Amino acid sequence: MIATRFISLALILLFAPLIYFTVSAQGMTYSNWFFVPASIVWMLLLSFWYLGFGKKTFKRRALNLGMGLVSIVIIALVLSRLLRYEGSTSGSSFPRFSWAWQSEENSVERLKPPHNDGGISPERLKGAVRNLNQIFGPERNGMWPEAEFNTDWAQHPPLEVWRRPVGAGWSSFSVSGKRSVTQEQIGDDETVTCLDLFTGETLWRHQNKDVRLLLTKTDTPMASMGGEGPRSTPTIHEGKVYSLGATGILNCLDLETGQEVWSRQVIEEFEGVNHDWGLANSPLILKDQGTVVVASSKNAGTNLIAFNLESGKTVWTYDGLGASYSSARIIEYFGIPQIICVNLKNVTGHNPSTGVALWTYNWPGNFPRVGQPNKIGDAGLLLTASYGMGSPLLKLSKKGRDWSVERAWNSTRLKTKFSSAAIIGGYAYGLDEGRLACIDLADGSIVWKGEKYGFGQQLLFGNHLLIQTEKGAIVIGQLTPKGFTETGRIDNALSSMTWNAPAVAGRFLLVRNNREAICYLLPEA
Template identity: 45%
Template sequence: MPPKFPLILTLLVGGVFVWLWSTDHVFRSASIMLLVPLYLLLMALWWALHRKGMRLRRLGVFAVGIACIWGLFKYVIRYDGSADGSAMPSLAWRWQKPEALPALKAAAADAGAAPTPMPAGAADMPRFFGLKGDGAYPEPDWQTDWAAHPPREVWRIKVGDGWAGFSVAGGRALTQEQRGEEEYVTCYDLATGKLLWAHADKARFDEPMGGIGPRATPTVDLAHNAVLALGAKGLLNCLDLTTGKPRWSKDVLKDCESTKDPEWGKSTSPLIVGENVIASGGDKGITLAAYRIADGQLVWKAGEDGGSYSSPVLATVAGREQIVSVNANSVTGHDPATGAVLWKFDWPGFFPKVCQPAQVSPDRILVTSSYGLKSNLLEIKADAAGKMAVSSVWSSSAPRTKFSSPSVLGGHAYALDEGTFCCVDLATGERVWRDGRYGFGQQIKLGDHWLLVQAEKGFVALVKANPAKLEEVAKLQALSSKTWNPPTLAGRWLLVRNDKEAVCYELAAK
C-alpha cells in the first residue's frame, strides 16, 4: 500500500463529509455511519501492511483490536435507536436500562366518571392534525408574546413509549402508548392529567430505528360517543368514549390483504366519514378499508397500492367531495360512499411517505416527501361528464419533508426541510429561504399568519409566516428529549408529548 494512501484517503473521505453536511443530504448520517468505520478500517490495514518485516505482528495487533471493538459492542455498549430523524445512532451502556412504567389497569377504578368540567378557553379537537386533518387551526385568540405572557403549565405526567399525539373531546385527552407488552389507548382528564380509563391490547411494536410503541393519534366520533384508535400492528379498536370499554376490533392489515406489514408501524389516524370509519392498509395490498362505526361491519375496500404513513383526509377537490390518500406508490382520490378510485397519480418510491396532502386551491394539492423522492403540486380536473384526471404542475426537490407535513399560507408552503425550516414558492416549487434548526419535528398552521413548530429537541416555537425570512416570535421549553409526536391545540390549551412524558399548557387569553 503506497505511502501517500493515508493522505489520499483522508482528503477523499473529508471531501465527502463536507459535501454531505453542507448540502444537508438526506443520507448524510447513514453515509457517515458507513464511512467512519470504513476509513478507520482502511487506515488500520494500511498501518499493518505498509512496512515489510512487521506485517505479521501488526496484523495480529489489528486482529486483537477488531476483537476488542466487537467485544465492546457485544458486552458493554448497546444500540439505543436513532438519536434523531437523520438516523444518527444513539448509544448507551448495556447496564443502563430504560425506565419501565407500570402497567395500567384495563379500566381505571373510576372509569366512567365524568371528567372535570371543560376548562375555560378549551375546545374540542377530536382528531389528528386539526378538524379537517389538514394541519389548519384557528387564528390565535391568545397572547403570542410568550415572554410577557408565558404559557401556564397545567400538568406534566409520565407516559409510555410511542409517537401518537392527543385528541380532545369533552374534557378528555386521548392518546396511545406502550407499556411493557401491552399497547394502550389512554384517556386523561384535560384539566388535571388524571387517568380516567385505559384500554390494553396484548401487542407490541418494536423497530430498532423508530422505536417502540403505537404511532397513530386516536379519532373521536362524538356522534357515536366512540374512540377509534389504530395500533402500530394494524389493530383497529372502537371504544366507548365515556368508559373505554371495547365495542369491536378489527385486524385492518388482514382485511386489506396486506402481504407485507408496515416496516415502521401503522401511523395513520382513522378518518370518520358519516357512519363509517376509514383506515389505511399495509405497505402492499388494499389501500383503504371502510367499517361501519355502529358494529364494525366491513363496508368497502378500495385501491391496490397499499397504504403509507399518511392519514387519509376528506376534502372537496375539483368540486367533488372525496377521500384523498397518499399511498405506498401513488396518490389517489376515492368516492366516500363506495371507495371507488376517482383519480390516481403514480408516485412510486422505495422509502416511506409520511406527509399529509395539503390543499393549495380548489383543484390543487401539494404532496411532499424526502429520501430523494420529489415533491409534486397536483392539479385535479373534472370533465363535463364528471370524469377526473390528475397531472403534476411542477416537481421539485423542495421541501424534503421526512416525518412532517407542509403548511400552506398564501402563495407559499412552509415546511421542515431535512430538519431545517424553509419557505417554498408554490408558483414555481423553488425554495425561497431555509433557516432555523428545528430538527425532525412537527408543525401546524394557525389561521393565515402563524405556525406552531414542535421541535425535535422538545421545545415549541411560534413562527410568523413571512415569505422573506424566518420570523420566530416565541419559544417554550416544553420537553427535553427527542420528540416526533404532533402537537395538539384545543382552544387555548396546548398538549405536547413524546415517548417519555406529556405536558399540558394553558395559553394566556388576549
C-alpha cells in the same frame, strides 16, 4: 516509486473529504449513513496502501494489519456485550445506546399521579375548551384560519395546568369536552388512555394485552429504530373513540367508559404486512357514509379499508401497491369530495362511498411518506417528503367522468421527513430536514431557510406557526415571505426527543413524547 507512494496516499486521504462534501451537499440526514461504508472503504484503502508501501518488511506489515483487525473485532465484541441499542437519537436515525447493566425503563413504574398545583380555577378552564376530534384539526392539515389565543407569549406566557409521565408512543391527543384521549405502551400492553383535561388524572384505560410492536415486528431491525409504542392518534366521533394501534388493531371504544364496542385487525384479517415502523395513520371518519377509514398493509393488496361505524363490518376495500404513514383526508376538487391518500408508491383520490380510485399519480420509491397532502388553489395538490423523493405540486383536471393528474414542478427544497407543510398565500413553510424553510409555490424555489428546530411538528394559526421542536421546547412566531419572527417559546417543556404532534383545543395546548405529557392554558386573545 516515491512519487507513486505519495500520490496514492494523497488520493486516499482526499477520499474522505470528497465523500463528506458529496453527502452533505444532498441536505438529507439519512444520507449520513453512507459515511459508515465509506469509512470502511477508506480504512481498507489505507490498509492496502500500508501493505504495499509501508517501510517495514511485508511480513511485518501483514502481521501489524492482522493484529489491528483482531483488535477491532475484539473491541466490537466487547462493546456488543456492554452496550444495549435503544433506538434513534433523533430523526437523523443515528443510534442511541445505554450500558447493558442499566435497568430498562419501566413505563408502568413511571405512571405516577400528575403534578397539578390547582392554581387555575375550574371556571377559567371550562371557558377555554374547544373540541379537537382528530389529528391536525378539522381539515387534518394542521392549519386554522386564526388563533383563539394570544400569540405574544413573551408578554403573556402560557400557564402550565399539569404534567405527568406517560408510556411510550408517538401518538398525539384528541379532545372532547373534559376528556383528552391518547395512546401509549404500558409494559407489553398497547393502551388507549383517557385523561381529565383539567387535572391530568386517568379516567380510563383500554388495554390490548400482550400487544407490542417490537414483540411482533421482528422481521426487520428497523422497527426498534423508531422506538416503542403506538403511533396513531385516536379519532373521537359521537361518543365513540376510534383508535388504530401500531400492530393493526382498530378499536371502537365508548368515550365515557372506555368499554370496547367492536375491534378489528386490519393487517392480519386482510393478509397484509405491517410497516417497518408500525401503522401510524389516524382513523378518518366519513359521517355521511357512516364509515371509518384506515390505511393498512405496506405491501401490494388491501391498502385502504372502510368499516361501519356502529358494527365494525367491512363496507369496502381498495387494493393498491402499498400504504404509507400519512393519514387519509377529505379534499374537494371540482365540487367532488374525495379521500386523498399518500401511499408507498403513488397518491390516489377515492370515492368516499365505494373506495374506487378516481385517479392515481405514480410517485415511485420505497421510502416513507409521512406528510399530509395540501390543497393549493382550485386544482393543486402539494406533496412533501424527504429521502430524495422531492416535493411535487400536482395539478388535477376533470373532463366528464375522467380525471387526469400532471406534475407542475418538483422541489427538493422542502424535505419534510416527519412533519407536513403549512400554506399561507403563495408560499409553503415547513421543517426542511429539521430546519424551518419557505418555498415559492409558483415554482418550488427556496425563498429562505431559517433556524434548525429538529424533526419536530408544527401547527399553523393564521400567520403564526407553533413548532414542537424535536428536543422538547415549544416555539411560536410569525411567518412571512421574509422570514420567521419568534413571539415566544417554552424552553422548559418536554426534555427529551419529541416526534409527537402538539394538540390545540381552544386555549388548551397538549404536548407529549414517549416519556411525559404536559397541558398548558394559552393566554386569552
